[in-house]
Amino acid sequence: MDHIGGRLTAQPKVEETIGVTAFKSQCLGLIDDVAQGKTGRVVLLKHKRPIAAIVPLSENDEDRVDLWGAMRGTVIVAPGVDLTEPTGELWEAEL
Numbered sequence: 001m002d003h004i005g006g007r008l009t010a011q012p013k014v015e016e017t018i019g020v021t022a023f024k025s026q027c028l029g030l031i032d033d034v035a036q037g038k039t040g041r042v043v044l045l046k047h048k049r050p051i052a053a054i055v056p057l058s059e060n061d062e063d064r065v066d067l068w069g070a071m072r073g074t075v076i077v078a079p080g081v082d083l084t085e086p087t088g089e090l091w092e093a094e095l
Helices: 020-035
Strands: 002-004 007-009 016-019 042-046 049-054
Touching: 016 020, 020 042, 020 049
Parallel strands: 016 042
Antiparallel strands: 002 007, 042 049
């Protein structure tokens, strides 16, 4: 805690760790804490091993990659090819 102008202020947490089971019941509050800058990041643990982290997005949209439609226009289907037509190949599940 810092003493600023006669009052105490809480320092934001740099990192918080929490198990995934506990996270399920607290997730909205933890996401709000990260979004508001109260916590730098929240690391999720499963069997005491880190598996994921909640971090704030940067103010700069250039850091984000929009993956929706990223491959659009990269595949060319040859004329006359029907992609819905069966191949005639037998699959193990059909036997």
